[in-house]
Amino acid sequence: MENLGFETRAIHAGQEPDPRTGAVIVPIYQTSTYAQDGVGGTRDGDYEYSRTANPTRTALEEQLASLEGARHGLAFASGMAASDAVLRTVLRPGDHLVLGNDAYGGTFRLIDKVLTTWGVTYDVADLSTVDSVRAAVRPATKVIWCETPSNPLLGIADIPALAGVAHEAGARLVVDNTFATPYLQTPLALGADVVVHSTTKYLGGHSDVVGGAVLTNEDELREQLFFLRNSAGAVPGAFDAWLTLRGIKTLAVRMERHCDNAEEIARALLAHPKVSKVYYPGLPEHPGHEVAAKQMRRFGGMISFRHADGEAAALAVSARTSLFVLAESLGGIESLIEHPGRMTHASVSGSLLQVPDDLLRLSVGIEDPRDLIADLHEALA
Incomplete structure (x- = not known):
């Protein structure tokens, strides 16, 4: 086997x-x-x-x-x-x-x-x-x-x-x-x-x-x-x-679609004026890109990004998406958005692991990427 x-x-x-x-x-x-x-x-x-x-x-x-x-x-x-x-x-x-x-x-x-x-x-x-x-x-x-x-x-x-x-x-x-x-x-x-x-x-x-x-x-x-x-x-x-x-x-076929979608969305976020930073190892600008390319087949379906206008604006984006569901967890066929500082990583507040308060995390699903990008653009507008 x-x-x-x-x-x-x-x-x-x-x-x-x-x-x-x-x-x-x-x-x-x-x-x-x-x-x-x-x-x-x-x-x-x-x-x-x-x-x-x-x-x-x-x-x-x-x-x-x-x-x-x-x-x-x-x-x-x-x-x-x-x-x-x-x-x-x-x-x-x-x-x-x-x-x-x-x-x-x-x-x-x-x-x-x-x-x-x-x-x-x-x-x-x-x-x-x-x-x-x-x-x-x-x-x-x-x-x-x-x-x-x-x-x-x-x-x-x-x-x-x-x-x-x-x-x-x-x-x-x-x-x-x-x-x-x-x-x-x-x-x-x-x-x-x-x-x-x-x-x-x-x-x-x-x-x-x-x-x-x-x-x-x-x-x-x-x-x-x-x-x-x-x-x-x-x-x-x-x-x-x-x-x-x-x-x-179905993991293999799902992961290919997760990766395809995440790559498109990461590039779209990188070009958006309201996004100050994008975290995705598939981007050549990512400091770990070369290491990831050596030890990974592709770069995954998770993206995080920071809002240029701060925490309140990030929270507003998380409340305005329609296809990206505001929820904890990740890795499902549906796309999710969350605010780590107040949700999955609230327990690290005040520690050396505290995350930026303007950070949003996306679990990119397997929907049509054009719809997902449009959803984010509307939420960021």
Whole structure:
């Protein structure tokens, strides 16, 4: 299966026709428990209780592992549950973490408000500059946590370079690959140790399911994560796993359209007099453009931009769009607009991660790009 193309693996990896009925789509095993042939005797050795394992979830995990080029995949109830499981598994009280200065607000909240009470410390660094990351590393550093492209400023980090810094320090590089997806970027092949996803976003792709995933090639780490997930119980239900499986089947074709649309919209925003700055790694002006071009297939469907007239004008734009829906989240087939400073990144206010108050973030959907550009132009007028 590993020699097959991405699109083929997205449809077939972990998804053989059902052996009992021949159903070509993996069934939704909507069950909490499984009959045993005797005490402790499960019928196929894997399934006894659905918190521990479920066949629909197993299919999703095999599909995700294939697409990320990983030996192991574990699905979680949300992206934050996946992130929490990784951090609680690889960190202990007294350990240190390096976090990017442009990270998702929920990740910052987890580290700053939860893990620090457990005795974990962290420093913030500019992940686009290897020297900045190296300077932030301490003897106690166990994790460098990386988003590339980052949320919401679309910063680009050089994954192989950061992997080198992490491994020199005896630490792991964890890459949140939610924005890029495995269609555009495979961090494990570039040297990362762990990949996390909010499968809620592009992988599910239809704004109808919440989930997360962790991918790794480390056998022992997989066992530790599996134990923690089973003990803590942050598992997706069978229907959630099935919806994500279904969404991933069309990931490749959707990502191509997301990228096509985002490239057109980024150029249109760049030329607009009310836009003072556009953040999109596909633009040659973007400081991370060359690195992104080396490690990504294309540049993704996320754009952020700053309004030349300040926060009030940015808020007004977010209220005036009609096709771009004012909502949190991203990666669905529909286009979304949000104000990070007051919405997804409100938790970083007053910190080193605070975002500009005139910033708007777009999740570009797969609609007709001409309609989307007209919608933005009208809102900006």
